[in-house]
Amino acid sequence: MKLARDDWFDLARKLDWTYGYVGERDVFPEEASGAPWLPHDAWAGWNEPFRTTYAEYVATQAQKEAAVHAVREAVGRPEDFQRHDRRWLSALKLHAATLPLAEFAATIGNLRAARFARDSAWRGTALLGALDELRHTQLPLVALHDLVKWDRQFDWTHRFYHSNDWVAIAARHVMDEMLLAADPIELAVATNFVFETGFTNLQFVGLSAMAHDVGDRMFETMLKSIQTDEARHAQIGPTVVRTLVAHDRARAQRLVDKWFWRHWLLFAVVTGFAMDYLTPLAHRRSSFKEFMQEWVLDQFARSLADVGLELPAYWPTFLESLDWYHHMVYASAYTYRATVWFDLAVPGPDERAWLRAKYPASWDALDPVWERVAERWRESGPGVEWYTHGTTPVGFCSLCQLVLCGGTPARNTAQVVDRDGRRYIFCSEPCRTIFEAEPERYAEHRDVVKQILAGEAPANLLELLRTHFGLTQDEWGKDVAGGDYPWLRR
């Protein structure tokens, strides 16, 4: 008799047996499987709401691959990308660099879960998740790295994580810990529950809509294709968190708090830049803050309530940072644009009016920075990049490794802390708290400033970005218009 589909799934996914010749702790040691260590009975109820067989997985993925490659054949050539606004190309370069190798690290993390996660259904879902992530590594590499023959900056699609560029250091600091070092429990909380369910699953929906609006069919199709995979393997998260909450609620809350903040900072840089500065004004549907409020905050708050957890204690700080953080990093990055691999733009009068309308709580304090930048461009005239570029090294947070852009222009929230004879600086109170909860994990990491002071990196900015960050003159970021904006000439 042929089994009904749901009966077949239960037969095929619950495959653990009781070990008689080895101990359960030997098969799943706590160091590899994660804390708290619980007997399998505690995990036996692990359940994924959306189930798939290997055969269904392969068939579905084959169709998705065919669709992406058909679009690439049609509109994925360099001449198709050359038609886009240069700002949008910068948004592409930013995502192209940060995405693919992080996805490969996620492949490794999922393979670890496929071996050491505590229930067979969890391990099976993680195994398909690993295949998803390998696909997400190769899709952007094949679609975007190929553009290097037209634009050298696309070389960073592959090179980014191999470099000591400050953004790459910050990204590796997160990805190494979350995807390569974390046990399956922390991986499920950090990646599936917080990052994918909280941020990227919906980000890919919003980003693909933006790509559609600017006419970038290649990126739109790729993101949609990736998002459907994310939605499936993200379901690992809630069911792991529920078991964790039942047995060690404090640890569950601590992990959620830590990873939401860590992801928020990097997400704000990548997606905040793209939505509020690098998407041409005519194609912006909403501000980054509106996107966060509509797609991330409500949904994340509901997810927490569903599993019996509370909003992080730093929530008011986080809500305030929605008005400030990515704006402060963008203005800082613009005036240090040669330290990154993509070009940046000065927001013109129309854009600044839009930003003022979208960010009434903060724009009055941010606008003078852009007024000053515009003033410097007027003084120098077009083409004189270094007149609107910083020349002094900047400070980096000892936890997130990003520039010290916390708080507001009037009151930066950076904090200097002495600990065990060493001095650390944090961009914010949450970064300090996360560091102090696990100092053994972070204390040895040397940010760019510490590397300079140790003689491991040059203090001279040009030397730093050439020899340490690995940028060449034809790759490093410039103003998208070389300072030659029509509104500046008026």
Added chain:
Amino acid sequence: MLVPLYGFVAGDTLGILVLARDDETIASVAAQLQRAATVRVRPRARVRVLARGAVLDPAATVSASGLTALDRIDVVAAEEP
């Protein structure tokens, strides 16, 4: 001897690393910081320098002010609290 300091200029968007000499005056360090931030913040004619919540004497040297490596200093407009 050079003393690396984290400097924050009011109105700026990020912290800057400044290498001060231990015999350099606080006024000179403030000027150095304002120059480093000038692409984002128009330099002010009159400023105060704060460290650990206290106002530093602009004529005092870095070492006499008790500043040590990787301390934080803030350059604010003279009229600001």
